[in-house]
Amino acid sequence: xxxxxxxxxxxxxxxxxxxxxxxxxxxxxESLIQRxxxxxxxxxxxxxxxxVFKNMDYLRKFxxxxxxxxxYSSVAFYHKPRRRDGWIKAELVFDVDAKDIPIRSCGCSxxxxxxxxxxxxxxxxxxxxxxxxLGLSNIHVVYSGRGxxxxxxxxxxxxADSDVRSQIVKYLVGSDVPRSEYSxxxxxxxxxxxxxxxxxxxxxxxxxxxxILAVNLETEIDGVxxxxxxxxxxxxxxxxxxxxxxxxxxxGPIRYHKLVKGIASLNLTLVDAKVSIDxxxxxxxxxxxxxxxxxxxxxxxxxxxxxxxxxxxxKFVYERD
Amino acid sequence: MVSISFLNPLSPEGKDxxxxxxxxxxxSQDIPQLRSTVTHNPSQExxxxxxxxxxxxxxxxxxxxxxVKKKNHREFNGRRYAYLSDDQIxxxxxxxxxxxxQAIGVKFGPNSRETRxxxxxxxxxxxxxxxxxxxxxxxxxxxxxxxxxxxxxxVHWTFFEELLSSRKIRLTELIxxxxxxxxxxxxxxxxxxxxxxxxxxxxxxxxxxxxxxKELIMIKLIMQETEDYIKQxxxxxxxxxxxxxxxxxxxxxxxxxxxxxxxxxxYGSMGGGGGPLKAGPLNHQAFPPCVKKxxxxxxxxxxxxxxxxFITPFISYARLYPDVFRMNITKRVSxxxxxxxxxxxxxxxxxxxxxxxxxxxxxxxxxxxxxxxNAKLGFGMHSTLKMxxxxxxxxxxxxxxxxxxxxxxxxxxxxxxxxxxxxPLSYYNRRIWEVNNLKTEGSKTQEEGDAEKHSxxxxxxxxxxxxxxxxxxxxxxxxxL
Ligand code: SF4
Ligand SMILES: [Zn+2]
Numbered sequence: 001x002x003x004x005x006x007x008x009x010x011x012x013x014x015x016x017x018x019x020x021x022x023x024x025x026x027x028x029x030e031s032l033i034q035r036x037x038x039x040x041x042x043x044x045x046x047x048x049x050x051x052v053f054k055n056m057d058y059l060r061k062f063x064x065x066x067x068x069x070x071x072y073s074s075v076a077f078y079h080k081p082r083r084r085d086g087w088i089k090a091e092l093v094f095d096v097d098a099k100d101i102p103i104r105s106c107g108c109s110x111x112x113x114x115x116x117x118x119x120x121x122x123x124x125x126x127x128x129x130x131x132x133x134l135g136l137s138n139i140h141v142v143y144s145g146r147g148x149x150x151x152x153x154x155x156x157x158x159x160a161d162s163d164v165r166s167q168i169v170k171y172l173v174g175s176d177v178p179r180s181e182y183s184x185x186x187x188x189x190x191x192x193x194x195x196x197x198x199x200x201x202x203x204x205x206x207x208x209x210x211x212i213l214a215v216n217l218e219t220e221i222d223g224v225x226x227x228x229x230x231x232x233x234x235x236x237x238x239x240x241x242x243x244x245x246x247x248x249x250x251x252g253p254i255r256y257h258k259l260v261k262g263i264a265s266l267n268l269t270l271v272d273a274k275v276s277i278d279x280x281x282x283x284x285x286x287x288x289x290x291x292x293x294x295x296x297x298x299x300x301x302x303x304x305x306x307x308x309x310x311x312x313x314x315k316f317v318y319e320r321d
Numbered sequence: 322m323v324s325i326s327f328l329n330p331l332s333p334e335g336k337d338x339x340x341x342x343x344x345x346x347x348x349s350q351d352i353p354q355l356r357s358t359v360t361h362n363p364s365q366e367x368x369x370x371x372x373x374x375x376x377x378x379x380x381x382x383x384x385x386x387x388x389v390k391k392k393n394h395r396e397f398n399g400r401r402y403a404y405l406s407d408d409q410i411x412x413x414x415x416x417x418x419x420x421x422x423q424a425i426g427v428k429f430g431p432n433s434r435e436t437r438x439x440x441x442x443x444x445x446x447x448x449x450x451x452x453x454x455x456x457x458x459x460x461x462x463x464x465x466x467x468x469x470x471x472x473x474x475x476v477h478w479t480f481f482e483e484l485l486s487s488r489k490i491r492l493t494e495l496i497x498x499x500x501x502x503x504x505x506x507x508x509x510x511x512x513x514x515x516x517x518x519x520x521x522x523x524x525x526x527x528x529x530x531x532x533x534x535k536e537l538i539m540i541k542l543i544m545q546e547t548e549d550y551i552k553q554x555x556x557x558x559x560x561x562x563x564x565x566x567x568x569x570x571x572x573x574x575x576x577x578x579x580x581x582x583x584x585x586x587x588y589g590s591m592g593g594g595g596g597p598l599k600a601g602p603l604n605h606q607a608f609p610p611c612v613k614k615x616x617x618x619x620x621x622x623x624x625x626x627x628x629x630x631f632i633t634p635f636i637s638y639a640r641l642y643p644d645v646f647r648m649n650i651t652k653r654v655s656x657x658x659x660x661x662x663x664x665x666x667x668x669x670x671x672x673x674x675x676x677x678x679x680x681x682x683x684x685x686x687x688x689x690x691x692x693x694x695n696a697k698l699g700f701g702m703h704s705t706l707k708m709x710x711x712x713x714x715x716x717x718x719x720x721x722x723x724x725x726x727x728x729x730x731x732x733x734x735x736x737x738x739x740x741x742x743x744x745p746l747s748y749y750n751r752r753i754w755e756v757n758n759l760k761t762e763g764s765k766t767q768e769e770g771d772a773e774k775h776s777x778x779x780x781x782x783x784x785x786x787x788x789x790x791x792x793x794x795x796x797x798x799x800x801x802l
Contacts, residue, residue, distance in 0.1 A: 132498075132499065133497045133498065133499075133500075134478065134497065134500055135477065135478075135497070135498075135499040135500015135501060136500065156477065156479045156500075157479060160479075160482060160486075161486050163485065163486040163487070163488065164482055164485045164486045167485045167488075167491065167492040167493075168492060170491075170492065170493060171492045171493050176491070176493045178493070182528040182529065183528075183533075184524075184527045184528055184531060189528055191525075191528060191529075195519075195520065196525070196529070197513070197516040197517060197518070198496075198498065198512070198513045198516055199495075199496045199497055199498065199503075199513075199529075200492075200493045200494075200495075200496075200497070
């Protein structure tokens with residue numbers, strides 16, 4: 001019943017009976033005329049681009065009559081959205097696709113409840129860091145159909161260029177191993193990331209923990225062989241009590257270093273970096289249908305209680321036989 | 322008391338010094354006081370009178386020369402430039418700084434190699450100077466200097482947007498809390514103190530932030546401001562009718578200092594059967610078997626790796642920086658080819674040709690590989706080679722034989738010389754050296770066919786060698802002025 005593609009009839013039914021233009025989030029409604037829209041009518045990618053809507057009613061009519069396979073709007077705000085010209089600013093976005101999580105505990109071939117949950121945990125961590133470390137606000141989380149979009153509309157970062165955005169991505173996902181050697185007045189000291197309970201080292205420790213708890217014997221990590229994986233799996237419960245020092249000792253410092261390095265580079269794919277650094281991206285429109293899996297792209301009020309299989313399934317799915 | 326302008330010429334104190342000087346008039350006149358400061362510096366070593374700067378312009382060039390030599394010369398002797406860290410030169414140094422920025426801004430603009438060297442040398446100079454000061458004095462200066470930028474107690478990290486964008490600092494290096502950069506000790510204790518267990522929060526502060534992070538941020542801020550200043554000068558100069566000839570001349574001299582061949586800075590022959598090598602036109606006959614084979618075209622399968630990872634680094638280094646492994650100094654393409662002429666006209670065409678000779682032609686189905694080639698040359702993921710993108714990626718060094726045997730086994734068809742080397746580039750260097758030596762000794766042992774087909778390249782190879790000998794015998798310190 002779930003996760004199957006949507007038929008053209010089901011699409012029409014959805015946009016006629018269930019979809020309501022009023023449910024489109026305010027942050028898009030308020031900037032409607034500055035955004036570019038794109039549509040995929042045939043399921044072959046968003047070829048119908050450069051669309052602009054003067055008001056919500058035009059958008060409503062378009063969606064109802066065309067019942068597109070997929071609908072998108074730009075993260076960018078333009079003076080001339082019809083020509084994708086006169087760039088003003090762009091939302092800072094992070095795309096966590098359950099299918100692309102580098103270390104998945106489920107091993108399914110598409111998406112399933114397990115990896116969707118894992119994606120949710122990752123989103124949790126990212127949002128915490130966006131708020132707590134980067135001090136940004138106006139953050140929205142949207143269920144995308146196969147994962148989550150984090151959309152930041154804080155003016156402090158909406159003008160940032162791709163290079164700054166890529167630095168933000170690296171900070172959030174933990175793709176740089178924090179240095180462990182420090183010196184003070186000629187003396188050298190060793191401080192492992194897990195002994196520093198704040199700022200980037202803490203972010204890194206959290207991402208590391210998330211990844212280590214998800215690995216299995218099949219997981220492929222650069223520089224990490226089966227033996228190391230076995231030891232990791234054997235000792236990883238220590239991390240639940242924050243016993244990192246003992247964990248590292250049990251694994252062996254050299255092998256631990258390999259592990260950390262390997263995971264750090266995998267972390268780069270925790271979010272789709274291409275999406276985050278693209279200042280002109282189009283992103284699935286919240287409320288629209290993901291026809292590949294028959295799920296509604298849904299703005300999330302409370303991430304804690306959100307369950308895609310409860311809150312993002314269109315009615316027609318239940319009517320299927 | 323050391324003036325803040327000794328570290329930051331763009332500070333109000335620094336600007337005052339410029340204002341006091343007024344105009345360019347008399348800018349090239351000798352300043353006996355400067356000379357005497359230099360000669361009276363107790364750590365100063367002087368071997369030749371030409372090492373003593375006697376006016377603003379000479380001092381400006383010495384600043385650049387110091388940086389270039391320090392970067393390129395393994396046995397660099399800092400005591401020859403000890404005066405650069407003597408705060409008694411401050412008021413001359415500030416003027417020299419402005420002269421350099423203006424000359425470079427007017428003539429070369431913000432995206433030039435000259436600008437990069439100026440900005441980096443300023444950063445290195447500050448570090449050098451701080452190192453020579455007493456700890457307390459350095460600390461005080463850093464505080465003061467930072468205060469100029471961060472006048473608020475609370476600084477949001479987005480304040481550093483420009484530094485982050487130009488990668489002068491990494492976001493992950495900063496200690497952040499609620500968006501604010503934590504530098505202050507008290508602030509640190511309030512926010513993180515309660516979280517720190519089993520360790521002394523004060524010593525943690527000293528390690529994670531202490532003087533080091535503050536210095537880093539201050540230095541990078543000054544570097545950014547220097548870059549911005551050069552940009553401003555450049556913008557203004559565009560509207561100017563005629564730039565000051567003194568500045569133009571200084572700019573020429575800066576370029577000259579940067580282009581002096583590495584060897585003149587005291588690399589002797591390095592042994593190992595090689596002798597110093599200077600970049601010169603490519604000699605196809607000296608390519609190792611694997612390169613020759615790859616240039617004939619690669620069959621499907623190894624195409625991407627063969628062209629992007631193997632041929633691109635090999636050809637670019639062979640043409641521009643053949644002794645990378647011997648020098649062991651990381652460089653950018655533009656260090657060797659400032660206006661990218663050789664890269665555009667000699668390196669890329671050869672790579673593209675090889676790509677098109679693949680079966681099927683590489684760019685027919687994968688035009689995006691052009692971007693990857695640019696990335697391996699160090700110009701980021703872009704479709705064109707642009708100076709402003711240089712450094713976004715690193716210039717990939719050539720693959721070793723071992724790697725080639727592993728990843729592109731069909732290409733490796735070793736001959737006798739292959740047994741003695743570990744990298745195709747070393748093969749190339751050996752062959753070139755052999756060819757040059759045989760030729761310069763006047764023997765005509767070159768195989769007939771080779772000599773005929775490639776006589777052009779061989780001849781220029783010989784000329785290069787002669788140039789080299791010349792520059793080796795000239796006094797490295799007498800150039801410039
Ligand atoms: S041994 Fe090295 S240089 Fe010789 S053909 Fe093989 S890869 Fe090329
Ligand atoms: Zn799954």
